[in-house]
Amino acid sequence: MNLKDSVVLITGAAARVGRTVALHLAGKGANISFSYYLENEPWQEAKSEIEALGVKAMATQTEIRSADQVKKLVDATQKEFGRIDVLINSASIWLKSPFLEITEQDWDTALEINLKGPFLASQAVAPIMLEQSGGVIINITDLSAFQVWEGYAHHAASKSGLVSLTKSMAFELAPTIRVNAIAPGTVLLPPNYTPEKKKWAEEKSCLKRIGSPTDVAEMATFLIENDFTTGAVYFMDGGRSLI
Numbered sequence: 001m002n003l004k005d006s007v008v009l010i011t012g013a014a015a016r017v018g019r020t021v022a023l024h025l026a027g028k029g030a031n032i033s034f035s036y037y038l039e040n041e042p043w044q045e046a047k048s049e050i051e052a053l054g055v056k057a058m059a060t061q062t063e064i065r066s067a068d069q070v071k072k073l074v075d076a077t078q079k080e081f082g083r084i085d086v087l088i089n090s091a092s093i094w095l096k097s098p099f100l101e102i103t104e105q106d107w108d109t110a111l112e113i114n115l116k117g118p119f120l121a122s123q124a125v126a127p128i129m130l131e132q133s134g135g136v137i138i139n140i141t142d143l144s145a146f147q148v149w150e151g152y153a154h155h156a157a158s159k160s161g162l163v164s165l166t167k168s169m170a171f172e173l174a175p176t177i178r179v180n181a182i183a184p185g186t187v188l189l190p191p192n193y194t195p196e197k198k199k200w201a202e203e204k205s206c207l208k209r210i211g212s213p214t215d216v217a218e219m220a221t222f223l224i225e226n227d228f229t230t231g232a233v234y235f236m237d238g239g240r241s242l243i
Helices: 014-025 045-053 066-082 102-132 152-172 193-201 213-225
Strands: 007-011 029-035 057-061 086-089 135-140 176-186 233-236
Touching: 007 014, 007 066, 007 102, 007 233, 014 029, 014 045, 014 086, 014 213, 045 176, 066 102, 086 102, 102 135, 102 152, 102 176, 102 213, 135 152, 135 213, 152 176, 152 213, 176 213, 213 233
Parallel strands: 007 029, 007 086, 029 057, 086 135, 135 176, 176 233
Antiparallel strands: none
16 A cells, blocks of 8 residues: 555554654655544644644544544544545553452453454444455554563453454455554653663663664554555564563
């Protein structure tokens, strides 16, 4: 697929990795529709930065756990741009608690945002892509789906489910729609990371360094442009999954 003049819908792209992906794809000529959750997120700045690259942008406040709101997001995107070529499910939440202290509410929140959200968005977008005779869906998972992270049982369950959902969608929606997942390692440190934690993250990588959000954006670009990729998880982790 050629990104020039395409329409990309990204959930959770007002900040951090999602924003970098949006800007990277916009730089290649894609028009961007993205969702954000809270009004105080820097969505206006993200929209302005995208438009400054010479493409169209639309931002919609969306509760990704609501089927009605997700449908409104998808319908508004199609109405504005006339089509949807790519969906990137980037909206996510990180919750941490020891297994015995995970509340029912925390469990539901992790599963609803990290797994139900991508399911709802994909189910809403897929009929449009099938009618267009083409489309790409990319899910953003992480290494907790493949490793044991203490304190992240609910998060890992949601991301493992997203891997399984990726494979099922790739099989059922083929050959018209290609579906893949990206599993980043440490590509963007939390703002409260100490120098010691940064060094720990570097040592967890075979390459002994952390990556950047641009690494994820470039992988997304590859998965959009390469028409023989589907049903797989692509690690962007500097070899951390091997340790």
